[in-house]
Amino acid sequence: MPYSDHAVNLSRDQINQLQVARLRETVERARRAPAYAERLAGISAEDIQSPEDIRKLPLTTKARLREGMPWGFLAAPRSEVVRMHYSSGTTGLATAIYHTRGDLCRWSECVARGMLAVGVTEDDVFQNMMGYGLFTGGLGFHYAGELLGCMTIPASSGNTERQIHLMQSFGTTVLHIIPSYALRVLHFCDQAGIAPSRDLSVRVIFVGGEPHSEQLRRRIEEGFGAKVYNCYGLSEMAGPGIAMECMAQDGMHLCEDQYLLEVLDPETLEPVEEGQIGEVVLTTLRREANPLIRYRTRDMARLLPAECACGSAHRRLSRMEGRTDDMLVVRGVNVYPMQVERALLDVDEVGRNYVITLDRPEDLDRMSVAVELTQEAFTDDMRELNALQRRIERRLQTELDISVCVELHEPGELPVSDGKAVRVIDNRDQEK
Ligand SMILES: [Zn+2]
Numbered sequence: 282m283p284y285s286d287h288a289v290n291l292s293r294d295q296i297n298q299l300q301v302a303r304l305r306e307t308v309e310r311a312r313r314a315p316a317y318a319e320r321l322a323g324i325s326a327e328d329i330q331s332p333e334d335i336r337k338l339p340l341t342t343k344a345r346l347r348e349g350m351p352w353g354f355l356a357a358p359r360s361e362v363v364r365m366h367y368s369s370g371t372t373g374l375a376t377a378i379y380h381t382r383g384d385l386c387r388w389s390e391c392v393a394r395g396m397l398a399v400g401v402t403e404d405d406v407f408q409n410m411m412g413y414g415l416f417t418g419g420l421g422f423h424y425a426g427e428l429l430g431c432m433t434i435p436a437s438s439g440n441t442e443r444q445i446h447l448m449q450s451f452g453t454t455v456l457h458i459i460p461s462y463a464l465r466v467l468h469f470c471d472q473a474g475i476a477p478s479r480d481l482s483v484r485v486i487f488v489g490g491e492p493h494s495e496q497l498r499r500r501i502e503e504g505f506g507a508k509v510y511n512c513y514g515l516s517e518m519a520g521p522g523i524a525m526e527c528m529a530q531d532g533m534h535l536c537e538d539q540y541l542l543e544v545l546d547p548e549t550l551e552p553v554e555e556g557q558i559g560e561v562v563l564t565t566l567r568r569e570a571n572p573l574i575r576y577r578t579r580d581m582a583r584l585l586p587a588e589c590a591c592g593s594a595h596r597r598l599s600r601m602e603g604r605t606d607d608m609l610v611v612r613g614v615n616v617y618p619m620q621v622e623r624a625l626l627d628v629d630e631v632g633r634n635y636v637i638t639l640d641r642p643e644d645l646d647r648m649s650v651a652v653e654l655t656q657e658a659f660t661d662d663m664r665e666l667n668a669l670q671r672r673i674e675r676r677l678q679t680e681l682d683i684s685v686c687v688e689l690h691e692p693g694e695l696p697v698s699d700g701k702a703v704r705v706i707d708n709r710d711q712e713k
Contacts, residue, residue, distance in 0.1 A: 283402065284429045286394045288538045293594045296537050300332045303566035304541060311572040316345070316353035335541055335564060340550070340575045346376045346517065357381055357570045367415040368516035378516050379570040385424065387567055388519040391536040392425030395525025398591065399485055399510055401455055403430030408453040410462065411490065412438045417520025418490055422457045425522065431455065438462060441469045448481050456486045460493040460501060464633040465697055467504040478506025487512050489521045492601045492619050496626030511600055517576055518563050524598050532585040532597030539567050542596060543575070544584045547605045555586045560605055561598065579605040609705065611639065612646045614683050618704050621650060624680035628673055630658030634695040640708040649686040650677065656692050
């Protein structure tokens, strides 16, 4: 029987009611965790009458989560825990997140809902090209693929030649992949004389794991001749797929029956206006092993207004527009690496790879961007190259409001990785 999911059809009122009931349950459960017992002591069920009453509860930061390792945030008996994931994060020590059997089922249901919404069925062949292991990217989608009845290939990341061989041999129709790796696969195909849009059967691609721009999505769509859908998640909230785009490709619907969303100003911690950028703060509503209350994700995004064309009443998040901790301050101006990517992809001659370097000669911040050109755009004509360099510099200056030095490189000259690409090198701290 085809997979179905009733929570997708909840009305706004039903979602609100469910959120109040489940938030009360979550507070009761979270009290069992030593790290929350004291902090929730003054809160009772009567304090929570609407989803907005979430603001009466304390925030949880990554630093607190770290302090509570290994067992401080565990709210279930150890014997009920069936899995843990471990997230290194980009800064500081790793944190563990525990799952009961129920937690894992509900995570799969979130992801399956998003896959189903864009037409993935048991007839699909799903190649999951995210890393399996302590990182949540692989396993979260794996079980959702199986739940939907897809033939699921646990390909994991890396070994591009074998990935393409799998796609060709088994007629892969659906991928889950990091966007920078998708570009690498396209480049590999190009070199091998394979045209993915003609020679492969991929029709749906789920991307996540790193921020990326709309232009990058379009590039992947054109390359594969497939639809690309954005996914969001983080290990502290289970993992990828707790918010996913529908066919409208205009924001990711959060599974609001399982998570309560706030978008806050990271400085004042007050809610921002709908449509404004702020820090995504999430509360788990059904988590048994690791209920987390008002967890500050450090991801920056916007809450999108009004209902979606698809009819779902679950609210949508914009694509991630950076991290509170990857915001760069250059000569007093806030710069997100995502803005650089957006500007670069507006220039047709720019290839798939770039690196931002910051240094501080003579006490003044300097930002330079090394840019790979496409094969077609690369030339020995210095005059042409200089003109192109100036054009890219102007485009970046318009986007960022600061001057930027651009260096042009031949295709393939900049380093690439199978995992998250290193896009920013900040040398400013070492220079005194
Ligand atoms: Zn929608």
